[in-house]
Amino acid sequence: MRTDSPRLTRSDPGFEKRLADLVFNQLPVDRRPDVVVRPRTEQDVVDTVRAARRDGHQVAVLSGGHSWIAAPVREGGVLIDMSAFDGVDVDAERRRLRVGPAARSSAIVPAVAAHGLAYSSGHCGTPGAGGYLLGGGIGVNSGHWKPACYSVRSVRVVTAEGELVVASESENRDLLWLARGAGPLFPGVVTEFELDLQDRPVDTRVSSWVFDHEHLAAVSAWVSRVSATLPSYVEVFTAAGGPGRHDHLPSEGYPDRIVTVLATAYVDTEAEARAALAPFADGPGVEPLACTDLAPVAYEDLSASFDAEYPDGHRYLADAFWTDLDAAGAMVPLADAFVRAPSGLSNFVALMPGNGKQVGLDPRAGAYSMDHRTLVMAYALWTDPAADEANARWIEEMSAILAPLSVGNFVSEADHERHPERLERSFSPESWRRLTELRSTWDPDGLFHLPGRPR
Numbered sequence: 001m002r003t004d005s006p007r008l009t010r011s012d013p014g015f016e017k018r019l020a021d022l023v024f025n026q027l028p029v030d031r032r033p034d035v036v037v038r039p040r041t042e043q044d045v046v047d048t049v050r051a052a053r054r055d056g057h058q059v060a061v062l063s064g065g066h067s068w069i070a071a072p073v074r075e076g077g078v079l080i081d082m083s084a085f086d087g088v089d090v091d092a093e094r095r096r097l098r099v100g101p102a103a104r105s106s107a108i109v110p111a112v113a114a115h116g117l118a119y120s121s122g123h124c125g126t127p128g129a130g131g132y133l134l135g136g137g138i139g140v141n142s143g144h145w146k147p148a149c150y151s152v153r154s155v156r157v158v159t160a161e162g163e164l165v166v167a168s169e170s171e172n173r174d175l176l177w178l179a180r181g182a183g184p185l186f187p188g189v190v191t192e193f194e195l196d197l198q199d200r201p202v203d204t205r206v207s208s209w210v211f212d213h214e215h216l217a218a219v220s221a222w223v224s225r226v227s228a229t230l231p232s233y234v235e236v237f238t239a240a241g242g243p244g245r246h247d248h249l250p251s252e253g254y255p256d257r258i259v260t261v262l263a264t265a266y267v268d269t270e271a272e273a274r275a276a277l278a279p280f281a282d283g284p285g286v287e288p289l290a291c292t293d294l295a296p297v298a299y300e301d302l303s304a305s306f307d308a309e310y311p312d313g314h315r316y317l318a319d320a321f322w323t324d325l326d327a328a329g330a331m332v333p334l335a336d337a338f339v340r341a342p343s344g345l346s347n348f349v350a351l352m353p354g355n356g357k358q359v360g361l362d363p364r365a366g367a368y369s370m371d372h373r374t375l376v377m378a379y380a381l382w383t384d385p386a387a388d389e390a391n392a393r394w395i396e397e398m399s400a401i402l403a404p405l406s407v408g409n410f411v412s413e414a415d416h417e418r419h420p421e422r423l424e425r426s427f428s429p430e431s432w433r434r435l436t437e438l439r440s441t442w443d444p445d446g447l448f449h450l451p452g453r454p455r
């Protein structure tokens with residue numbers, strides 16, 4: 001395939017290393033594109049898509065490389081590496097942000113915070129804006145601000161025809177609808193997103209409690225009960241994790257498995273935070289091993305603790321389910337399987353974005369349509385290649401427990417590779433119908449690859 005952009009083909013020295021460097025997950029995949037192309041301008045993207053079309057290659061797109069399943073790495077065809085598109089431009093007056101798809105929250109958040117602004121940035125700072133926003137974007141304060149894709153105002157897209165178009169409320173609205181949540185089904189290459197910004201919460205406060213995992217039932221019941229009384233700007237994670245993850249806890253006499261509750265109030269004063277988190281005061285009836293009370297954490301520092309949980313240089317398997325059960329109903333059935341995790345680094349997490357209520361998504365505005373009670377995500381992480389099979393068996397065991405309890409999946413974190421049916425289950429039936437229709441309109445020849453599905 002001829003293109004002026006830098007490119008590497010399978011037979012080039014450095015191809016394997018380049019591919020590995022682009023992908024966050026170190027768990028190897030047995031798929032290889034024929035060529036990796038790194039465009040630097042929108043015209044390069046246009047030329048690359050046209051050349052791929054002409055030569056009969058399928059196309060996959062990589063921005064931040066943080067798909068858990070290495071979704072952009074397909075067998076054969078062209079991988080468009082968008083890593084050069086990492087610009088961040090804040091228009092403070094209009095409260096708008098323009099970002100390239102390879103920009104990461106870790107770069108975007110300080111830029112918007114410097115203007116007293118914010119958006120629902122990822123809980124981790126490392127994923128690229130491309131996959132994060134296209135997949136919905138469940139980030140900070142998303143129960144209040146809504147998933148990040150709903151703040152997307154416009155996108156610049158190179159279509160399957162190789163045309164550069166803008167999608168906004170006034171032109172190509174269908175494509176904007178797709179950009180708000182179609183995830184890996186998006187039929188184009190996004191070169192830039194424009195987002196609305198929010199006021200940065202002035203005094204974000206975090207309270208946390210750490211318990212022995214044996215109290216999971218009591219703790220998750222407490223979280224479920226309290227959540228129902230919380231305002232939408234309080235976000236509560238309940239996470240079951242392994243040993244060695246909490247440096248601030250005593251190293252001796254400390255259990256192998258713990259449950260952490262992390263409640264964040266996105267507010268402007270300590271008094272507001274105190275009032276918002278007051279319903280936690282009664283406790284679950286068991287003593288925490290450790291706790292913090294209303295610790296101030298700046299918006300721009302929120303991702304640090306999440307990034308530490310999901311470090312570089314590890315092998316990962318992940319899966320994610322929506323359920324209409326509360327946190328207790330979703331977590332307790334996993335308790336026994338969790339203690340059998342081969343890796344002490346593995347964990348599972350429950351988040352009730354609307355604190356038990358619906359967040360309130362408009363299905364006409366975006367493809368992202370999962371508005372359910374609880375999101376449960378299971379993560380296996382390890383480093384030893386000899387443990388690959390054991391970890392794969394474990395995540396399947398966790399998923400097999402969750403699947404019958406679930407009403408669907410989260411498109412950005414579900415394992416579509418091993419379970420392609422999870423793509424459809426990541427949307428409401430109406431949104432899925434519209435999505436597949438629009439995909440055939442915008443990509444009638446199936447130029448863009450799909451995870452888990454060879455052409």
Ligand SMILES: Cc1cc2nc3c(=O)[nH]c(=O)nc-3n(C[C@H](O)[C@H](O)[C@H](O)COP(=O)(O)OP(=O)(O)OC[C@H]3O[C@@H](n4cnc5c(N)ncnc54)[C@H](O)[C@@H]3O)c2cc1C
Nearest residue numbers: 063064065066067072101123124128130131132138184190
């Ligand atoms: C450590 C970690 C933390 C995470 N935390 C969160 C979180 O807090 N909230 C959340 O919602 N998700 C989270 N995720 C999931 C993450 O948002 C998705 O995996 C997302 O797809 C990653 O985006 P990326 O651009 O880095 O991915 P990539 O692997 O580069 O791309 C993934 C897919 O997105 C599509 N895509 C990417 N860029 C483009 C583009 N420019 N044009 C068209 N299609 C494109 C392609 O289909 C591609 O296969 C996390 C993932 C990891 C690994």
